[in-house]
Amino acid sequence: MPRGTGRPDPVLRQAMILCGGLGTRLGALTAETPKPLLAVADRPFLDTLLFELGRHGFEEVVLLAAFRSEKIESYIHDNPVAARFGMRLRVCIEPDQAGTGGALAHAAHLADDTFLLLNGDSWFDCNLLALTPLLARGPRAEIALMLRSVPDAARYGVALVRGETVTAFLERPPAPGPA
Structure with missing residues (x-):
């Protein structure tokens, strides 16, 4: 247990990836293909995320799907990246698109006590396991x-922070500029 918390160290073995959005800003590119399956360097972008999760030791990945979920389901069959790292892939299909919260609520029965949630269209070049000690702090x-x-930050939602604490989330900042 981390000193003073009364809780055991969380272990990140599971990741959930949000794959259900419509990707409307990409127009015709996402009319029939979920954004995480669009090719980047001739491979689905999800391959990049799975590789990063695999190299960090994640054992299970749950893809939270809605739009064109059958393509996400097809993607996981015999996936070479998952096979390389021995990862288990699962798909949880949201019956009606209800945003991030709805996707998580629908998949709650599949979630470990501690898991990593990622957007299916974003990648941070970082040590994903560095989040674990923050939870135990x-x-x-x-x-x-x-x-x-x-x-x-005009195109993004914004998190307002004080030190290491998030104090509020804004859908979009009131004016262009850094965040």
């Missing part, structure tokens, strides 16, 4: 987030 740490500062 204090009794109030229920969630650890990895955030990125960008020069102009």
Whole structure:
């Protein structure tokens, strides 16, 4: 147990990847293909995420799907990246798109006590396991987030922080600029 928390160290073995969005900003590219399956360097972008999870020792990945979920289901069969790392892949299909919260609520029965949640269209070049000690740091740490500062946050939601604590989330900042 980490000193003073009364909780055992969380172990990250499972990741859940949000794959259900419509990808409308990409127009015709995502009319028939979920954004995480679009090719980047001739391979589905999900291969990049699975590789990163595999090299960090993740054992199970649950893909949270909605839009064109049959393509996500097809993707997991005989997946070479998962096979390389011995990862188990599962798909949880959301019956009606209800956003991030809805996807998580629908998949709650599949979730480990501690898991990593990723967007299916984003990748951070970082040590994913560095989040584990943050969860063990204090009794109030229920969630650890990895955030990125960008020069102009006008296209993104924003997390307001004080030190290491998120104090609020904004859907979009009120004006262009850094966040």
